[in-house]
Amino acid sequence: MDSSTREIKHFINGQSVGSKSGKTFNNVNPISGQIIAKVHEGGSEEINHAVAAARAALGGQWGRLRLAQRLERLNKVAEGIHARFEEFVEAECSDTGRPYSLGRFLDIYKSIANLKVLPHVIKDTPVESLKTETPDGKGAPIPSGHPRVSSRSSVRGMHLCLS
Numbered sequence: 001m002d003s004s005t006r007e008i009k010h011f012i013n014g015q016s017v018g019s020k021s022g023k024t025f026n027n028v029n030p031i032s033g034q035i036i037a038k039v040h041e042g043g044s045e046e047i048n049h050a051v052a053a054a055r056a057a058l059g060g061q062w063g064r065l066r067l068a069q070r071l072e073r074l075n076k077v078a079e080g081i082h083a084r085f086e087e088f089v090e091a092e093c094s095d096t097g098r099p100y101s102l103g104r105f106l107d108i109y110k111s112i113a114n115l116k117v118l119p120h121v122i123k124d125t126p127v128e129s130l131k132t133e134t135p136d137g138k139g140a141p142i143p144s145g146h147p148r149v150s151s152r153s154s155v156r157g158m159h160l161c162l163s
Contacts, residue, residue: 006037010046013053020045030097071119078115081108 008027009016023041028034057063062070081088085108093103 005035008037008039010040010042010050012046012050013056017046017049019043027095029094036094067123071123074115074119078112081112081115 007024009018011017017040019040019042021041021043023043024038025041026035027037027039029036065073088108088111089100089103092098092107093100096103098107
């Protein structure tokens, strides 16, 4: 790995943080075999930190935003991805080995569309339609591969953040 190789850390609570364990792994382009990044490995400490930050956000400023304000912010994220479109295509294709035609005309546009369209779908979708019954009666999120949500797999997680 040369000095120009990118280092990817966790983004938790608005900050870029390395792994508490110090463990990293190489992200290798599956086509060229070239190391494209050194990635910080996540473990239970990072998960706990991220969950605590998410809960604090819901109890803080993010949780006090009106739905329209949250949708506006997600739209700004989509606009930011669009503004750096080629950079995202390069990252996606280097990471996955997918052809640039798919990265350019499918993957990144789908991400942008998900951020712009799915939140609007969510605000009109009852949360009950995104759950399946369980023996204890509490219900559980429908797995993303389930036929009921195959076209709405990204909706479930967003619903909690938006509602």
